[in-house]
Amino acid sequence: MMDMARASLEAHGVNTRGMTGEQLAKAAMQQRAISPGTANYVVADFPAVTENVVTKRVQDGFREQPRVWDSICSTNQVPDFRAFSIPRLSAISSLPVVAENAAYQNLTELDAKESATLVKHGGLFSLSWEAMLADDMSMFGRTAGRMGEAAQRTVDESFFAYLAANPLQGDGTALFAVGHGNLGSAALAQAGIVTTRTAMASQTDENSVLLGVQLRIILVPEALRDEADNLAGSEYLPWTEASPGAQRVNTIRGTFTVQASARLTDANDWYAFSTPGDTIECAFLNGNAAPVLERDMGWDTDAMHWKVRLPHVFYAVDWRGVYSNVVV
Numbered sequence: 001m002m003d004m005a006r007a008s009l010e011a012h013g014v015n016t017r018g019m020t021g022e023q024l025a026k027a028a029m030q031q032r033a034i035s036p037g038t039a040n041y042v043v044a045d046f047p048a049v050t051e052n053v054v055t056k057r058v059q060d061g062f063r064e065q066p067r068v069w070d071s072i073c074s075t076n077q078v079p080d081f082r083a084f085s086i087p088r089l090s091a092i093s094s095l096p097v098v099a100e101n102a103a104y105q106n107l108t109e110l111d112a113k114e115s116a117t118l119v120k121h122g123g124l125f126s127l128s129w130e131a132m133l134a135d136d137m138s139m140f141g142r143t144a145g146r147m148g149e150a151a152q153r154t155v156d157e158s159f160f161a162y163l164a165a166n167p168l169q170g171d172g173t174a175l176f177a178v179g180h181g182n183l184g185s186a187a188l189a190q191a192g193i194v195t196t197r198t199a200m201a202s203q204t205d206e207n208s209v210l211l212g213v214q215l216r217i218i219l220v221p222e223a224l225r226d227e228a229d230n231l232a233g234s235e236y237l238p239w240t241e242a243s244p245g246a247q248r249v250n251t252i253r254g255t256f257t258v259q260a261s262a263r264l265t266d267a268n269d270w271y272a273f274s275t276p277g278d279t280i281e282c283a284f285l286n287g288n289a290a291p292v293l294e295r296d297m298g299w300d301t302d303a304m305h306w307k308v309r310l311p312h313v314f315y316a317v318d319w320r321g322v323y324s325n326v327v328v
Helices: 002-011 021-029 046-064 129-133 138-165 190-201 222-233
Strands: 074-078 084-089 111-116 122-128 217-221 257-261 270-273 280-285 292-297 303-309 312-316 322-325
Touching: 002 021, 046 138, 046 292, 111 312, 122 129, 122 138, 138 280, 138 303, 138 312, 190 270, 190 322, 217 222, 222 257
Parallel strands: 074 280, 217 257
Antiparallel strands: 084 111, 122 303, 217 270, 270 322, 280 312, 292 303
């Protein structure tokens, strides 16, 4: 790190002969372009070098952090922090019979909407002058990488918090409710999958059109991962005393994928989703689904500060594409 600092200063005509490590670090952190009209920082500047390193580490940590939300949810972009609407159109009504010499009737299409507001999430971390003097390069990788992990983890936590909150929708009813036809109590088994699949397929829209929503993803706690994987991929169902004899074909095999997470704290409850785009969506500011980094030089302290920010919000596109089983 001191070599980078020395090279940066000498590239700008600063004589570094005799400078101590302390002087090098301070001068490099304050380095500016010296030619009038040029950029405030250039590629050779020491702060730019550190910024590139930190940015890369943050993005690496963000990509590598395990998550579930992006396997289930679609994404959207909004331009600011004002409340925004998510419009929804019903299917067009079916074609009525037209009698001979009779007039055609108007077809109907109804609309509805949900609303949401971006929530700003962010934090700071700093690189002290003393840390630069110690030339602790691994600090960049550890700290910056963990900031990226924290950003991705925050989004995932927001998704599960949204499910747990079971918020009110535009019609004044909770997301998962008997009135929405998407709340059940079936245990995770073949019969429970079939019951849930049937309920989802039986959903109708605002125009009373049968939608035939398809169950495509189930979300389970870690305790149910093995059972869910068996139901999703096994050719035969396990033999039980209640159904002895010939093996039973697993008729739901290959009809859905499994996502599991320790963020689901109840060992029995599980969720079902249709395809992304018809379930829950996450909106990001200007569509930026990765954390944004900003850098500032400390004045009252000898430090360089990085601010990481990732505004986002989850909302249901349509409750008909989601289903919750609360097993009692």
